[in-house]
Amino acid sequence: SSLPPAAPRAFESIEVFDVGSLESRHLSSFLWSFASVCVRREEVLDPLLSEVLNREDFTLQGLANIAWACTTLRIRCDAVVDHLRKLCHRTIDELEADSGITWQDRISLLGFLWATGSDERIQRCLQDIGRRLDEANRTLPVETTPSYLGPAHFVLGTEPQVLLDTGSIEVIYKPPHWEVDAGEGTRRGEGDGGGDPKTSTHNVEDKEGSSQTAPRQVAMSISKLISSGKTSLRRTSGDIGTGFVGRLDTGSSGLLLRATSFEALLALQAQRELGTIERDYIVLCHGHLERSISLSARIRRRTGGISSVTLIGSRPARTDMKVLAHLNHGENDEPLSLMVIRIHSGRTHQIRCHLHHLGHPVVCDARYGTLADSEWCPRNFLHRYRVAFHDLDGAQRSSHCPLPPDLAGVLEKLLPPLPQGFLHPPPAAHLFAAGGGSGRPWSNWLPMDGVMVERDEDF
Numbered sequence: 001s002s003l004p005p006a007a008p009r010a011f012e013s014i015e016v017f018d019v020g021s022l023e024s025r026h027l028s029s030f031l032w033s034f035a036s037v038c039v040r041r042e043e044v045l046d047p048l049l050s051e052v053l054n055r056e057d058f059t060l061q062g063l064a065n066i067a068w069a070c071t072t073l074r075i076r077c078d079a080v081v082d083h084l085r086k087l088c089h090r091t092i093d094e095l096e097a098d099s100g101i102t103w104q105d106r107i108s109l110l111g112f113l114w115a116t117g118s119d120e121r122i123q124r125c126l127q128d129i130g131r132r133l134d135e136a137n138r139t140l141p142v143e144t145t146p147s148y149l150g151p152a153h154f155v156l157g158t159e160p161q162v163l164l165d166t167g168s169i170e171v172i173y174k175p176p177h178w179e180v181d182a183g184e185g186t187r188r189g190e191g192d193g194g195g196d197p198k199t200s201t202h203n204v205e206d207k208e209g210s211s212q213t214a215p216r217q218v219a220m221s222i223s224k225l226i227s228s229g230k231t232s233l234r235r236t237s238g239d240i241g242t243g244f245v246g247r248l249d250t251g252s253s254g255l256l257l258r259a260t261s262f263e264a265l266l267a268l269q270a271q272r273e274l275g276t277i278e279r280d281y282i283v284l285c286h287g288h289l290e291r292s293i294s295l296s297a298r299i300r301r302r303t304g305g306i307s308s309v310t311l312i313g314s315r316p317a318r319t320d321m322k323v324l325a326h327l328n329h330g331e332n333d334e335p336l337s338l339m340v341i342r343i344h345s346g347r348t349h350q351i352r353c354h355l356h357h358l359g360h361p362v363v364c365d366a367r368y369g370t371l372a373d374s375e376w377c378p379r380n381f382l383h384r385y386r387v388a389f390h391d392l393d394g395a396q397r398s399s400h401c402p403l404p405p406d407l408a409g410v411l412e413k414l415l416p417p418l419p420q421g422f423l424h425p426p427p428a429a430h431l432f433a434a435g436g437g438s439g440r441p442w443s444n445w446l447p448m449d450g451v452m453v454e455r456d457e458d459f
Contacts, residue, residue, distance in 0.1 A: 254384025
């Protein structure tokens with residue numbers, strides 16, 4: 001996504017031409033390029049999409065590129081989507097009857113899901129890919145006994161812990177200052193998901209925010225807790241990594257999802273692209289955010305690991321923020337806002353980037369805010385307290401963990417004491433500071449002003 005600033009102007013100046021002369025691979029790339037620079041010109045795009053309806057020789061990546069472009073540019077064309085879906089199903093059938101669907105093909109299939117929504121044929125194909133690879137890489141019996149360690153039965157410490165194990169999917173608590181060695185589970189510029197079938201590469205973990213020069217890796221610790229024969233992923237080479245789907249910055253804490261089989265990995269990735277994985281956070285930011293906001297603003301990861309809101313070379317990102325409390329700190333009563341947040345995409349540093357864009361950076365965020373907060377807050381105040389997903393049997397699972405002691409202590413010092421004999425349920429801020437609140441999904445919290453406003457900056 002290293003597009004020059006002049007790229008949008010170049011696309012704005014393109015004249016209408018004979019699209020019939022384009023090869024199909026160039027046709028799909030042309031549409032993808034328009035979406036990448038966020039230029040929506042109907043006089044050029046309409047003939048291109050009409051020509052798509054006349055073609056049937058697109059590759060899986062070409063189909064995914066076109067679908068991604070339509071969704072990113074918010075072009076509503078049911079006929080094109082139906083045509084692409086029919087071609088995608090036919091291509092899958094042909095590949096399965098011939099050489100078979102490859103591991104690399106999953107990138108296009110996942111991108112197609114992100115753009116077009118749930119598709120039983122594609123999801124079944126991804127499941128088959130996973131099962132075949134599991135069988136090919138499994139050499140020892142697999143233990144699949146589910147286990148669950150609820151919040152009442154574990155203590156948040158300095159080592160990662162497996163809180164939920166379905167037999168093929170784990171929910172892991174990551175303490176602060178541990179690096180998520182994510183490998184393939186995360187794609188560069190995305191963090192937790194993203195749809196673009198052309199830009200799937202390995203993510204580079206953000207190590208800032210850690211008090212250690214060499215952050216410890218989560219999977220290295222977790223591997224000691226599970227049986228050596230449990231996961232087929234570890235027996236492969238290539239771009240699988242360690243099975244994590246999504247990540248958390250080194251200085252942040254919270255829950256991670258990790259697959260221990262190819263089938264589970266692809267199932268979680270499909271849920272990520274479809275937006276059915278729930279990821280809920282508790283965050284403290286600077287300033288009094290006056291309204292709870294659902295922000296849609298495209299994000300681009302730049303050189304050096306900084307993400308920013310821009311239309312050029314960026315990816316769609318949506319962050320829903322509910323303000324729970326307005327707080328103040330220090331002698332000057334510095335204003336702060338406590339929020340619960342749910343992300344619907346998962347770009348690199350999405351929450352931190354979006355809050356910085358709004359002028360309300362996360363407390364103690366050295367990259368997007370200020371280091372001055374470190375005098376009273378030990379790290380960035382961002383904790384993923386809850387995740388929810390579907391296991392391989394289709395059952396919904398969820399897991400949650402309270403605010404860690406370091407952040408709970410910071411929050412407690414900011415709160416006024418409750419009146420003596422206070423009998424009502426405690427306010428949200430007091431609840432989180434006391435180690436509660438983590439079992440409540442984002443959707444069940446009521447913002448302090450009672451309403452949410454939508455802010456759309458995509459075009």
